[in-house]
Amino acid sequence: MKKELQVAALDNGTVIDHIPNNKLFEVVRILHLEKCPESSIIVGFNLDSKKMGHKSLIKVRNHFFTDAELNQLSIVSPNFTLCIIKNYEVVEKKTIELPEVVKNIVKCPNPKCITNNEPMPTLFTTSDQSKGILQCHYCEKEINVEDVKFT
Amino acid sequence: MFMTQKSSLVSIAHLAKSDLTYLLEMGKEFEKHPNRKILDGRIVATLFFEPSTRTRLSFETAANRLGAKVIGFSDPKVSSSTKGETLKDTIMMVANYSDTIVMRHHLEGAALRASEVSPVPIVNAGDGSHQHPSQTLLDLYSIQQTQGSLENLNIFLVGDLKYGRTVHSLIMAMRHFNPTFHFIAPKSLEMPAEYKYFCQKYGIRFTETEEFNEDIISKADILYMTRVQKERFTDLMEYERVKDTYILQRRMLCKAKDNMKILHPLPRVNEISQDIDDDPHAYYFQQAKNGLYMREAILCHVQGITLNDIKSDKTILDI
Numbered sequence: 235m236k237k238e239l240q241v242a243a244l245d246n247g248t249v250i251d252h253i254p255n256n257k258l259f260e261v262v263r264i265l266h267l268e269k270c271p272e273s274s275i276i277v278g279f280n281l282d283s284k285k286m287g288h289k290s291l292i293k294v295r296n297h298f299f300t301d302a303e304l305n306q307l308s309i310v311s312p313n314f315t316l317c318i319i320k321n322y323e324v325v326e327k328k329t330i331e332l333p334e335v336v337k338n339i340v341k342c343p344n345p346k347c348i349t350n351n352e353p354m355p356t357l358f359t360t361s362d363q364s365k366g367i368l369q370c371h372y373c374e375k376e377i378n379v380e381d382v383k384f385t
Numbered sequence: 386m387f388m389t390q391k392s393s394l395v396s397i398a399h400l401a402k403s404d405l406t407y408l409l410e411m412g413k414e415f416e417k418h419p420n421r422k423i424l425d426g427r428i429v430a431t432l433f434f435e436p437s438t439r440t441r442l443s444f445e446t447a448a449n450r451l452g453a454k455v456i457g458f459s460d461p462k463v464s465s466s467t468k469g470e471t472l473k474d475t476i477m478m479v480a481n482y483s484d485t486i487v488m489r490h491h492l493e494g495a496a497l498r499a500s501e502v503s504p505v506p507i508v509n510a511g512d513g514s515h516q517h518p519s520q521t522l523l524d525l526y527s528i529q530q531t532q533g534s535l536e537n538l539n540i541f542l543v544g545d546l547k548y549g550r551t552v553h554s555l556i557m558a559m560r561h562f563n564p565t566f567h568f569i570a571p572k573s574l575e576m577p578a579e580y581k582y583f584c585q586k587y588g589i590r591f592t593e594t595e596e597f598n599e600d601i602i603s604k605a606d607i608l609y610m611t612r613v614q615k616e617r618f619t620d621l622m623e624y625e626r627v628k629d630t631y632i633l634q635r636r637m638l639c640k641a642k643d644n645m646k647i648l649h650p651l652p653r654v655n656e657i658s659q660d661i662d663d664d665p666h667a668y669y670f671q672q673a674k675n676g677l678y679m680r681e682a683i684l685c686h687v688q689g690i691t692l693n694d695i696k697s698d699k700t701i702l703d704i
Contacts, residue, residue, distance in 0.1 A: 372494025
């Protein structure tokens with residue numbers, strides 16, 4: 235039986251697959267997809283998935299993100315599937331890791347931190363890659379990446 | 386390079402051993418000659434978004450004794466921050482008028498933020514429960530002056546080790562000098578795990594106990610007292626149980642080593658008995674005086690004035 239794609243195939247570009255439904259718009263925001271006007275973007279929401287039950291997916295045509303950009307996604311979830319497509323073929327599967335610097339994505343959990351009281355971007359550094367610990371650049375409070383809230 | 390450029394002093398954590406010893410050396414020069422005109426013509430702004438009388442007086446005295454003029458506010462109610470002005474705007478405005486900004490703020494990370502936007506050096510005079518580097522420097526200076534060295538000392542930290550900013554910063558600064566720390570606190574105010582982890586990471590030896598008596602004190606080179614405050618306890622029964630345990634009485638000094646000195650960041654309430662004040666082990670008032678010398682050093686350092694400049698200074702006043 236012929237397998238029917240739920241979302242059209244991509245000739246060249248980047249596929250971000252296995253996005254939890256509730257994280258889709260965080261991914262859109264973190265990758266600044268609104269600033270990719272030269273690319274056509276296909277967004278699939280609430281698609282069937284053997285692995286997850288339901289998932290979301292983004293296909294960005296003719297755009298290849300840097301590793302630093304893709305690593306920002308690890309704040310949302312470490313389990314995305316990231317594929318580079320050239321001429322309809324998957325030519326590279328990427329893994330992501332916590333970036334050294336996370337700018338203006340994560341909210342500091344410390345209510346007395348200056349970043350929660352002043353109009354300014356937040357800034358975190360990864361203090362422990364293996365344990366997924368981020369540290370606020372300003373108040374130095376640490377937070378596990380699983381517990382982050384977004385700005 | 387740390388030593389010659391105009392630079393802010395925001396945190397003690399990132400200062401190298403050579404930076405610390407350099408600033409302490411500068412402090413010694415100011416102890417010899419505290420009155421000078423080396424900052425003549427410069428303006429120091431003291432912005433106290435949160436009241437702290439003794440820190441402000443110490444900084445303002447340091448500026449005045451070096452010939453600088455002082456502007457600023459000590460009551461945040463009179464600043465524009467109460468009208469909703471951002472910290473950035475306040476700093477940008479005051480930087481137009483002054484050569485250095487000394488700031489105290491109730492929010493953590495405020496001094497770092499200010500240093501990022503300010504065209505003039507920022508000196509952190511305390512940002513919430515985060516950092517208070519001038520206090521740590523005067524603590525180091527006091528330890529060095531009383532012990533002759535910062536190396537290989539037994540330092541006993543007593544009282545509120547959970548919320549006590551000064552003891553946390555002292556651990557960070559002492560990491561360069563091979564200390565052994567002894568944490569003495571009630572269970573509910575014990576040293577937080579992150580600072581014990583810090584000790585492990587830097588190979589700093591430490592012990593922990595709830596006991597506080599003459600036998601414990603007999604091993605100390607430095608006895609650093611802090612106040613156990615009632616409002617820090619969620620369980621008032623616990624407070625009632627421990628409140629008298631961490632009060633230093635004169636009789637508890639009977640086995641103390643001759644070189645042992647008692648430090649306290651002040652203000653004291655009742656955690657050091659008044660009759661200890663004239664004991665040769667008491668050092669807390671001199672410690673506060675040392676704050677003047679270290680703040681003179683800080684105000685010069687952030688203006689790019691070097692140790693050599695201070696040693697060859699021709700503006701010394703004989704008062």
